Amino acid sequence: MRSTAEICFDLRHGLSAFLPQEPTSEADANFRLDDAIQYQGVDPRLLQKILATLPPQAFQFPFIDYGCGKGRGLAVGALAGFRSVIGVEVSAGLAARAAANLKTLNRRISGLQVTVQCMDATLFQLPPSPLVVFLYNPFIGPTLKRIAAILKTQTDSAPLWIIYVNPLGLEEFLNCGFRIKQSWLHKNSLEAVLLES
Numbered sequence: 001m002r003s004t005a006e007i008c009f010d011l012r013h014g015l016s017a018f019l020p021q022e023p024t025s026e027a028d029a030n031f032r033l034d035d036a037i038q039y040q041g042v043d044p045r046l047l048q049k050i051l052a053t054l055p056p057q058a059f060q061f062p063f064i065d066y067g068c069g070k071g072r073g074l075a076v077g078a079l080a081g082f083r084s085v086i087g088v089e090v091s092a093g094l095a096a097r098a099a100a101n102l103k104t105l106n107r108r109i110s111g112l113q114v115t116v117q118c119m120d121a122t123l124f125q126l127p128p129s130p131l132v133v134f135l136y137n138p139f140i141g142p143t144l145k146r147i148a149a150i151l152k153t154q155t156d157s158a159p160l161w162i163i164y165v166n167p168l169g170l171e172e173f174l175n176c177g178f179r180i181k182q183s184w185l186h187k188n189s190l191e192a193v194l195l196e197s
């Protein structure tokens with residue numbers, strides 16, 4: 001269920017249809033349905049709080065949302081100051097909704113570049129630059145393991161800031177050599193982490 005703060009955020013920024021939704025597998029043969037977590041939009045206040053801890057230079061680089069769903073994370077990123085926000089979403093219906101949801105912000109924020117790629121996250125080619133990568137518990141299992149390895153390889157050539165909300169698969173990142181730079185707790189459980197290599 002959406003909180004009042006989430007409803008207000010969506011109304012203010014022209015976003016719609018944020019009901020939870022089961023993942024679908026129509027987009028990609030590579031896709032492991034068993035690893036996918038159902039769609040639910042991130043709490044905008046939490047992501048805003050985390051983004052506020054990033055150094056100013058991070059905002060000049062692309063913001064990537066792995067499993068962008070209907071685009072709320074992308075909207076928070078755009079409003080926080082990123083000029084390139086990229087969503088990767090396996091479900092075609094959700095990806096189309098994300099692109100539609102970001103149209104209003106795209107008109108309002110000059111210079112904003114929004115890209116939504118409908119594909120399995122493991123097939124997405126990361127841009128060869130420093131990046132801010134956002135995951136709101138999109139997948140688990142072999143899919144997450146693969147993404148953690150891809151991100152680790154990326155850190156050989158460029159710095160990354162990785163924001164992982166509801167980090168159920170944190171172990172995969174720690175096993176790859178990432179360290180927790182900062183963490184956020186809610187009622188004694190881990191709500192989010194910022195990872196560095």
Ligand SMILES: C[S@@+](CC[C@H](N)C(=O)[O-])C[C@H]1O[C@@H](n2cnc3c(N)ncnc32)[C@H](O)[C@@H]1O
Pocket residue numbers: 022023024031032035036037038039040041042065066067068069070071072073074088089090091094119120121122135136137138139143
């Ligand atoms: C918890 S939602 C996160 C939504 C969004 N990041 C936000 O914060 O508002 C997880 C999303 O990951 C997507 N997903 C699951 N497995 C995926 C995969 N292998 N590749 C791309 N997207 C995936 C789901 O369809 C769902 O939309």
